[in-house]
Amino acid sequence: MVARYVADLIGSLERNAGRLAIGAGPAVMGFSEVLADTYRLAAGLGELGVRRGTGVACVTDENRPEVLLVRLAAHVLGARLTQVIVGPATYGLDFVLRDSAPVLVVHDTPVPDTGAARIGLADLLGLARAREGRPVPVQAREDDVARVTYTGGTTGRPKGVASTFAAMADRTATRGTGGGPAESVYLSVTSLAQRSGGRCLEHLREGGRVEVLGPFGTREFAAACRRLAPVSTYLTPAMLYRLLDDPATADGVPGLVQVSYGNAPIHPERLRQALTRWGTPPRWRQGYGMNEAGVICRLSPSDHDAGVSERPHLLGSVGRPAPGVAVQVRDRDGAQAGPGCTGEVWVRSTMMMAGYWNQPDLTARVMRDGWLGTGDLGHLDADGYLYLDGRIKDIVIVDGVNIYCGPVETALTRHPAVAEAAVVGRASELTGEEVCAFLVPAPGHAPTGAAAADACRLVVAALSPAHRPTAVFWESALPLTDQGKPDKRLLRKRAAG
Known part of the structure; x- marks a missing residue:
């Protein structure tokens, strides 16, 4: 069966x-031009050996609209796509390009020689645009692997998350419109190799316009919103903090x-600042998900409205399960934990990955009986809202007691002098580990020892003395x-040093 995800995109174009x-910026492509260029690129990639089931990698040093065209062309051919936008924290590129086994690497930045054929992005575009934009039949099938997306995790080598075209279609269906109402312009400011690339295609599927912004800056973002209004977007918490x-x-x-x-988890007090200062619009929606599972939970616009009025605790939640998603919190023995009890979050849906690429043992550890262990720690309340407490590997064990980092970070950011907080553990001869x-100081506040001590006292008041950080770094x-x-x-390296 032809992949719905690709057929729907082509139909929209x-x-x-x-x-x-x-x-x-000033350069804007129409739907007909995108369709013609997609076909041209598909023909060009085909001449270079890209076929259904083969791998193709696209490595660039910035977000560029052409990345979306390469992705569309690879999808038409039914190829297995790996995209990388190189940034300051990128590591393991040599491993990624070997592990994903592409027959072709498309790039606009230097890449390691892994034995695969390589072509510059500009050269590929030139090759493609010398051809007519004749239709290329969609080769992708539902069970074909559409993407292998690499996630670094906290330690070790990158992990390739393999997702089928069927899973991609189900992820799109549960989101509804991609970045917002189709009459708005979706402003893409995060990596096109990650969530934002998919959101751009979802918005195009709805007939909406997409604008790709270069490196994120608050002034540049605001100027684009004014120019393109009305605008919908997807932000990381760090971006929202910069805007605030x-x-x-x-x-x-x-x-x-x-x-x-x-x-990433958002600090509830910072979210409250945004909701109260910015008013309505905009309308707010949080999505909790991961490459391995797609969307898991959503905090809806009405939940945000309630969070600034009669139900303030909701701003600390990631919402309730999305349609078609089952969520469980399990204790160490694998039994379901009751409301308020912390355990690992497990999820089941048709949006889940096919597995980790070339890592069957790791896949078997995290996927059991149709369920996926997320590695996240959380708890459910009586109304079915999920609250995240940290990662399994993000626990600090102090005198044998598990200290979850998430609640400590939330408590620290309740202090007006603290804009952001991150908590890690380091070795201690006295307690095994210490917090x-x-x-990060809030604007107008000095990073003083007194402010740090006051913030730590808030941790003790909200949690317990065991949760109090014993070392604070501004x-x-x-x-x-x-x-x-x-x-x-x-x-962790900085704390240990």
């Missing part, structure tokens, strides 16, 4: 001929009508991974 589709801390955007971004956010906190900004999450592996 055909139906919306004459409308604007993909832009990057910039005086030019602290009280809102004109033209922005819908915000989805996720990719270390990295804090940072101008937290280091981030390529996915926009606090880089705790690097923070």
